[in-house]
Amino acid sequence: MRLLVTGGAGFIGSHFIRYMLREYPGYQIVNVDSLTYAGNVANLTSVADVDGYQFIKADIRDKGQMAHIFSSNALDAVVHFAAETHVDRSIDAPSTFVETNVLGTQNLLECARAQDVKTFVHISTDEVYGTLGSDGYFTEETPLAPNSPYASSKASADFFVRSYYETYGMDTRITRCSNNYGPNQYPEKLIPVVINQAFKGEKIPLYGDGQNVRDWLHVYDHCTAIDRVLHKGRPGSVYNIGASNEWNNKDLVEEILTLMQVPLSQIESVPDRLGHDLRYAIDASKIREELGWEPIRNFRVGLRETIDWYVKQGENK
Known part of the structure; x- marks a missing residue:
């Protein structure tokens, strides 16, 4: 399989690339990242010389760059992490989040459609659902009710991804994860x-x-879940990913x-x-039952590490 990973120099994206190259040594991965403040190629030093890995500095908002990258690589799938993610920054500069998270995602979808890329996995967040009271859980059927500019931009991107499945028949899949933790996370979190x-x-x-309550998920467990969605997920589906933690x-x-x-x-x-x-609290029963995924990292052990x-x-x- 030949994958395009966007935002692969960031926290979760870099963990995912290292995980995939370990688990699937025959795969080829093209990593596209614009290296904004949260992107760091040092996160991928250990795989920089691995056969089948390629890094391209490019901005998903640039239609020309993206069209060239897609047309130059015979891609089987896209795993789309690239995004502005910090809520506080979205409160101060919401337009940046619209440009990257909404328009950037639409650029990628159009490029994938033009090149007939088989699968498009969009990495989203539980924040698109809004907020919960003291009980209840977000399911994949929970209506989207984002409350921050960041969450609104991700919800908008989710709707575009869904529309490319419904309108064009593209094999799109959306994951919505709870809060991630682990090494290499940008220090504003x-x-x-x-x-x-x-x-x-x-x-x-x-x-x-x-x-304020959050469900904490180790980044390794998140990577294993994305792996399941990429290889076994159903076209047009949404999968919540959480650790019940x-x-x-x-x-x-x-x-x-x-x-x-x-x-x-x-x-x-x-x-x-x-x-x-x-x-925020995730009901992850769908991905557990449909794809057989389970988180394995103990929270206190992972936190200590x-x-x-x-x-x-x-x-x-």
Whole structure:
């Protein structure tokens, strides 16, 4: 199989490329990434010289670049990670999210259609569903009700992906995952922020009362789920990916500090984020039952390994 992976120098994309090259050594992977602030080719140093791996610096918003890449490679599938992802940044600059997440995705869909690419897997987020109360779970049938510019841009992209299946018969598949964690994540996200601030002995910001709940999924488990969707998923389907591992932010921050043996007094309450969703929780029964996927990483073990990775990076600076 010859894959085009977009955003492959980012956190999840780079883990996915390394995973795929390990699991499928005969596959060829073309990695397209514009190397914005969150993209780092160092994430792929270990595979840079692997036969069948190719990196191309290009922007998915550029129609000409994308058309050339698609026409120059006999692609079997696209796995589309490339996106602006940070909610806080979307509040400050929503137009950037529209340009990359909506128009960039539509560019890719059109290029894939023009070159008759067999399968298009779009990596989305549970944030498109909006927010939950203290009970209930997001299923694939939950209506989309995004509450941030970031989530709105991803929901819009999801609708475009769906429309190419319904209108053109393209084999598109959408995954919606819960919060990922693990090594190499860009340090603006919650878990890296907490670890890095704790390591430096600085205050750790906690939005509002810290009661916002997220379902945490190890990035390796996310990669195995995408693998299943790519190889066994049904055309036109949506698959939720979650670990049934809910933590509120306050408890998670305290757990990290306890593992790091850092006093909880370093936590500092800050004004809540605008439009901060209360709770996300995934019902992943569809992908479990239909594709036989299960998360395997124990959260506390994975969290400990993640802490150790970031601490080592801090010590080497």
